[in-house]
Amino acid sequence: MTLLDGKKVSNDIKDEIKAEVDAMKANGEKVPHLAAVIVGDDGASLTYVGSKVRACERIGFESTLVKMPHTTSELELLKKIKELNTNDAIDGFIIQLPLPPQIDTQKVLMAVDPSKDVDGFHPENFGKMALDMSTFIPATPFGILELLERYDVDTKGKHTVVIGRSHIVGRPMSILMSRKGWPGNSTVTLTHSNTKNISQITTQADIIISALGVPNFLKAEMVKDDVVVIDVGITRVPDEDHPKGYVIRGDVDFEAVSEKASFITPVPGGVGPMTIAMLLKNTLLAREQRRAL
Ligand code: GUN
Numbered sequence: 001m002t003l004l005d006g007k008k009v010s011n012d013i014k015d016e017i018k019a020e021v022d023a024m025k026a027n028g029e030k031v032p033h034l035a036a037v038i039v040g041d042d043g044a045s046l047t048y049v050g051s052k053v054r055a056c057e058r059i060g061f062e063s064t065l066v067k068m069p070h071t072t073s074e075l076e077l078l079k080k081i082k083e084l085n086t087n088d089a090i091d092g093f094i095i096q097l098p099l100p101p102q103i104d105t106q107k108v109l110m111a112v113d114p115s116k117d118v119d120g121f122h123p124e125n126f127g128k129m130a131l132d133m134s135t136f137i138p139a140t141p142f143g144i145l146e147l148l149e150r151y152d153v154d155t156k157g158k159h160t161v162v163i164g165r166s167h168i169v170g171r172p173m174s175i176l177m178s179r180k181g182w183p184g185n186s187t188v189t190l191t192h193s194n195t196k197n198i199s200q201i202t203t204q205a206d207i208i209i210s211a212l213g214v215p216n217f218l219k220a221e222m223v224k225d226d227v228v229v230i231d232v233g234i235t236r237v238p239d240e241d242h243p244k245g246y247v248i249r250g251d252v253d254f255e256a257v258s259e260k261a262s263f264i265t266p267v268p269g270g271v272g273p274m275t276i277a278m279l280l281k282n283t284l285l286a287r288e289q290r291r292a293l
Contacts (some may be wrong), residue, residue: 004147004230004265010273012147014059016197017280019074021060024287032287033062034118034279035084035093038102039077040070041175045238049096055276061283064090074103078111085113092118092286094279097168115289121167130175133245136282141172143274144230146211148183153207153228153263160186161205163198163218163251169211169232177209198222215249220256229257 024031034056038049046060049065056063066080077095084093093116099105109117116125120136130133137145148155160177164170174190177183186207191198202222210218211232223229233251250267258264265271 001261002151004151004263004270006143006147006265006270006272006274009147009150010143010277012150013274013277014055017277017284018059019201020284024143025060029291030287031062032058032091032280032283033064033089034283035064035066035090036096037066037068037077037080037084037093038096039068039072039103042098045096045098052094052276052279055194055280056283059280060090061280062089070100072100072103074107077103077108081108081111085111085116090116091290092116092283094119094281102122116286118279118286120172120282126167126172129172133181136285137176137278138168138172139278139282140169140232140271140275141176141213142278142282143271144173144174144279146184147230147265147271147274148228151263153183155183155207156185158186159189159204160207160209161189161191161202162209162211163191163202164211164213165190165192166211170209173209173211177207183277210251212251212252216251216253218252220253220276223257223260225259225260226262228258230271231265231267233267234272 021031036049036052039044053063053065084090095108099108109121110123114122117125120129120138125135129137162170162174174188177186178188189201191201199222203224205227207228209230213233213235215235215237220289229252231250231252235249236246237249238245239247248268250291
């Protein structure tokens with residue numbers, strides 16, 4: 001079994017990006033600038049956004065964190081997005097999800113200038129991705145592709161089973177794994193909450209990408225020998241023995257499944273750090289595209 005070490009690979013990627021930023025600085029060029037907008041005070045979302053901003057600082061990007069109260073109206077958020085769209089200093093920005101219920105998420109994501117949409121959530125960018133055109137690929141799916149590539153995992157002709165159809169992970173992942181090229185060329189099954197007999201499907205899988213958010217969902221008896229397992233789950237499970245009061249658990253029963261797997265991601269230290277590295281990569285790409293304008 002080989003551990004797909006997202007922590008190590010993400011550090012390699014950050015080093016590569018930092019080298020490019022250092023070269024930009026040496027040439028007296030503007031460095032990439034990422035802004036992140038967070039609405040409300042959800043603990044997990046604040047942690048993720050904090051990690052994204054800290055990662056920017058460590059590799060020499062500029063960063064701006066925009067915090068808005070949970071009572072923010074849709075109109076106020078749309079106004080903020082307009083400001084970020086027209087602010088030449090900002091190369092790319094993200095709106096951290098989920099948003100409070102008074103705000104229509106799709107409407108907000110459609111207001112982001114596609115050239116600054118480093119999350120790849122705008123329908124224009126999502127459509128380009130589905131059509132194999134060059135665009136911003138959503139950071140988590142992009143990170144999974146990068147892990148498969150850097151560990152030389154064979155995906156051609158394999159049966160990839162994706163668990164979960166979210167717009168952020170499951171749906172784009174199902175599209176990307178079926179694309180021509182590598183990683184891709186898989187035969188993809190997208191499973192979700194209405195799927196019947198999911199074990200019957202997962203036991204046929206060569207590659208399983210689980211983005212469900214149910215701790216310990218995928219058990220050893222649900223997979224075949226030599227399966228490749230990508231665990232996207234990051235659920236906070238209360239644990240009084242831990243100083244934070246919770247522990248992070250993935251979708252996969254790691255101890256048992258890793259005994260059968262050929263490759264597997266740990267949680268934490270698998271997909272999570274890759275998401276941040278690929279967001280930085282998209283922001284670097286956004287800067288390079290603006291520089292060429
Ligand atoms: N919430 C959970 N994952 C993500 C992500 O990748 N981007 C944003 N903006 N919000 C998220």
